[in-house]
Amino acid sequence: MGRKWRGTPLTAADIAEGRVATAEWRPEAKYAWSAGESIGRFLEELQEGHLVGRKCDVDDTVFFPPRSFCQEHFVRAGEFVRLKNTGKVETYSVSYLDTDARRLEEPVYVGVISIDGAAEGMGFMHFLGEVEEKDLAIGMRVKAVWKPKKERMGAVTDILYFKPV
Amino acid sequence: MRKVAVIGAGMTLFRRRLLETGKEMCFQAVQMALEEAGLELKDVDAVVSGSAPDAFDGVHMKGEYLLDGAGGVRKPYMRVFTGGGTACFSPIAGWWHVASGLADVVLVVNEEKMSSITPHPQYAFANIWDPILDRPLKPNLVWIFAMEMNRYMTVYGIEKADIARVAVKNKRNAVDHPAAQLADPNITVDDVLNSEVMAWPVQRLDISPPSDGASALVLASEDVARQVSETPVWISGVGWCIDSTMWTNRDLSFPEYLARAAQQAYGMAKIENPRKEVDVVEPYDPFDYKELHHLEGLLLADKGEAPILTREGVTQRDGELPTCPSGGLMGVGNPIAATMGIKTGEIYWQLAGKAGRRQVPGSPQVGVCQAWGDLMQFSSVMVMRA
Numbered sequence: 001m002g003r004k005w006r007g008t009p010l011t012a013a014d015i016a017e018g019r020v021a022t023a024e025w026r027p028e029a030k031y032a033w034s035a036g037e038s039i040g041r042f043l044e045e046l047q048e049g050h051l052v053g054r055k056c057d058v059d060d061t062v063f064f065p066p067r068s069f070c071q072e073h074f075v076r077a078g079e080f081v082r083l084k085n086t087g088k089v090e091t092y093s094v095s096y097l098d099t100d101a102r103r104l105e106e107p108v109y110v111g112v113i114s115i116d117g118a119a120e121g122m123g124f125m126h127f128l129g130e131v132e133e134k135d136l137a138i139g140m141r142v143k144a145v146w147k148p149k150k151e152r153m154g155a156v157t158d159i160l161y162f163k164p165v
Numbered sequence: 166m167r168k169v170a171v172i173g174a175g176m177t178l179f180r181r182r183l184l185e186t187g188k189e190m191c192f193q194a195v196q197m198a199l200e201e202a203g204l205e206l207k208d209v210d211a212v213v214s215g216s217a218p219d220a221f222d223g224v225h226m227k228g229e230y231l232l233d234g235a236g237g238v239r240k241p242y243m244r245v246f247t248g249g250g251t252a253c254f255s256p257i258a259g260w261w262h263v264a265s266g267l268a269d270v271v272l273v274v275n276e277e278k279m280s281s282i283t284p285h286p287q288y289a290f291a292n293i294w295d296p297i298l299d300r301p302l303k304p305n306l307v308w309i310f311a312m313e314m315n316r317y318m319t320v321y322g323i324e325k326a327d328i329a330r331v332a333v334k335n336k337r338n339a340v341d342h343p344a345a346q347l348a349d350p351n352i353t354v355d356d357v358l359n360s361e362v363m364a365w366p367v368q369r370l371d372i373s374p375p376s377d378g379a380s381a382l383v384l385a386s387e388d389v390a391r392q393v394s395e396t397p398v399w400i401s402g403v404g405w406c407i408d409s410t411m412w413t414n415r416d417l418s419f420p421e422y423l424a425r426a427a428q429q430a431y432g433m434a435k436i437e438n439p440r441k442e443v444d445v446v447e448p449y450d451p452f453d454y455k456e457l458h459h460l461e462g463l464l465l466a467d468k469g470e471a472p473i474l475t476r477e478g479v480t481q482r483d484g485e486l487p488t489c490p491s492g493g494l495m496g497v498g499n500p501i502a503a504t505m506g507i508k509t510g511e512i513y514w515q516l517a518g519k520a521g522r523r524q525v526p527g528s529p530q531v532g533v534c535q536a537w538g539d540l541m542q543f544s545s546v547m548v549m550r551a
């Protein structure tokens with residue numbers, strides 16, 4: 001076809017050893033987010049050792065995590081509802097990667113846990129603990145393991161992990 | 166609506182690192198596409214730029230940054246962004262410029278330069294997660310795909326080996342792609358199954374690499390296309406759809422949003438039975454399981470059936486439903502938005518009979534390309550005809 005396929009490949013060393021001209025920059029931006037109405041309440045309740053959802057008044061769907069409006073009916077959400085500390089593993093992974101893609105010696109177990117009392121399948125991401133890798137399973141019943149109260153900060157990490165019931 | 170054709174395509178090499186800047190890569194891809202279309206920049210009425218998160222390049226408002234390389238100076242110009250879904254969404258944006266009568270010739274130019282961010286593009290991906298619910302857990306983006314893959318495998322009882330066959334097929338197909346980064350003529354299912362575990366069930370060879378690259382398409386109205394091209398390829402249906410950002414509230418085993426996008430595109434293209442009517446398909450394959458997930462979402466396989474079709478050879482280049490004949494993201498590389506060159510670009514080349522050693526047999530008449538992105542919640546679909 002006579003097409004010209006162009007592009008000049010480089011290796012990591014070409015850059016590290018200065019064989020091509022480069023420039024560097026490190027952004028120093030720092031962010032502080034307001035958690036908002038519903039997630040703000042969710043975090044406050046976590047600090048007290050509770051999981052909360054929030055109800056849509058149109059059909060009584062309980063959202064978890066809670067939110068301020070229903071994306072289906074597009075109405076303001078109703079009451080907050082305290083939920084149990086238990087739930088079900090919807091899926092999971094055994095990860096050897098940290099957040100910067102560096103390799104972990106010991107893997108972390110992470111999953112999506114749907115919470116009892118919330119609408120079917122409504123869950124959040126968290127760690128799984130006190131469990132052997134071979135015993136991890138989708139459908140596994142689990143319960144929250146909390147940090148000691150004085151160490152809680154109003155964050156999802158106030159729960160250490162979920163363990164098998 | 167007016168008929169719209171693709172009349173030229175171009176792309177750079179896909180590589181882990183390229184010397185060229187984003188603008189320079191765009192320029193190379195555009196030149197190649199314009200040459201094939203037999204047009205010059207002065208013939209172009211408007212330009213659409215597509216690129217994924219700004220954080221890779223480290224330049225905010227990347228659309229403006231890439232402007233001159235994309236050929237957009239002093240023209241109507243816009244950037245679109247739907248994450249990985251940009252690969253087939255910016256061509257849709259190009260299509261509506263022409264279909265509406267606003268422009269006769271539109272350039273679509275997609276770019277990604279993932280090598281600039283150090284030590285790894287994963288650092289930019291970390292900023293995709295919800296800042297309050299997800300980021301305190303220090304997640305890696307691969308987790309989300311690993312969890313989706315596990316759910317898919319478990320719900321439908323799929324063997325890992327049947328997923329690994331996709332990686333093998335695509336990396337072997339990529340041997341015939343001049344731009345390929347990760348082609349491997351000798352790779353086996355065992356190589357994939359024995360590769361390093363990253364986040365189970367995702368292993369090293371289940372995943373496409375980060376890449377630098379750019380791609381470009383020339384879109385034209387029917388009048389222009391018939392004047393300048395002997396092999397125009399018509400865009401006969403488009404669709405896109407996005408599901409909830411609350412990904413932990415969805416059943417990850419089936420991409421419902423994709424089925425909706427596909428139905429929209431098939432409806433517009435008057436495709437009644439996609440399994441019978443589609444001759445070649447380029448589903449988005451950043452992971453091997455995603456090709457399978459997407460074949461099912463595109464309604465080209467029943468739920469859980471795509472691995473079986475793969476095992477039976479149906480999706481080979483000479484099979485009944487050639488799938489990722491380009492070599493896909495798994496074999497050619499994954500410069501996110503720029504994979505347009507191996508999705509919409511490949512279907513154009515296949516239907517125009519210009520795919521060279523990658524050409525699927527039997528002069529295919531109907532092709533489908535698809536891309537996937539945002540927080541694994543979005544799909545864009547295009548149906549094309551020779």
Ligand SMILES: [Zn+2]
Nearest residue numbers: 056058070073
């Ligand atoms: Zn509602």
